[in-house]
Amino acid sequence: MSNILLHRVLPLSKRLIEKTVLPGETVVDATAGNGHDSLFLAEHVGEKGHVFSFDIQQQALEATAERLNDLASRVSLILDSHANIDQYITQPIGGAMFNLGYLPYSDDLTVVTKPETTVEAIHKTLGLLRKDGIITISVYDGHEGGKEERDALLTYVKDLHQSEVHVARYEIVNQRRNPPFLLVLEKMKDFDEPRMETAI
Numbered sequence: 001m002s003n004i005l006l007h008r009v010l011p012l013s014k015r016l017i018e019k020t021v022l023p024g025e026t027v028v029d030a031t032a033g034n035g036h037d038s039l040f041l042a043e044h045v046g047e048k049g050h051v052f053s054f055d056i057q058q059q060a061l062e063a064t065a066e067r068l069n070d071l072a073s074r075v076s077l078i079l080d081s082h083a084n085i086d087q088y089i090t091q092p093i094g095g096a097m098f099n100l101g102y103l104p105y106s107d108d109l110t111v112v113t114k115p116e117t118t119v120e121a122i123h124k125t126l127g128l129l130r131k132d133g134i135i136t137i138s139v140y141d142g143h144e145g146g147k148e149e150r151d152a153l154l155t156y157v158k159d160l161h162q163s164e165v166h167v168a169r170y171e172i173v174n175q176r177r178n179p180p181f182l183l184v185l186e187k188m189k190d191f192d193e194p195r196m197e198t199a200i
Helices: 009-020 036-045 057-074 082-087 117-127 144-159
Strands: 026-029 048-056 075-080 091-099 129-139 163-172 181-187
Touching: 009 036, 009 075, 009 091, 009 117, 009 129, 026 036, 036 048, 036 057, 036 075, 036 117, 048 057, 048 082, 057 075, 057 082, 075 163, 082 117, 091 117, 117 181, 144 163, 144 181
Parallel strands: 026 048, 026 091, 048 075, 091 129
Antiparallel strands: 129 181, 163 181
């Protein structure tokens, strides 16, 4: 057992998912990237569960498929924006993971997640999430456009009704060079679409 109490963003995100998502559930990797979260989710939900993994880059889905190897049957790889999640999933989901920013080791680092589609994706994912499910969002704002996405996202989550969704922010404050921070959204009651204090 690790004796580290203050985990960094990515390990904490996985620990929270492990405590919340049940084996056999449907879950979402909203940003497939190089497949690390998809593999983690596929292992966690087991052979009776399923992962929907989204990315707009074929390179990301190919890397994810290679990483999944024998667990590929547990994952649907979707070449589309996560903002279109409701076109692919209709059943309740137990949890979702977002890693914002760009694809690590990509040949084109100008392809990044965008404020409008990120907020739309999270809004729709909340509607699909079962009661007591969580969404983890690793936020990186050091790249071009990252601060705009961060600000749009924070504006959105702060406006969610606390009776429906609890939102927490976690970060290590003494890391240098634009460290990521983690947002965690916990659904407190059943609804098809989250209510906002003001219209989005």
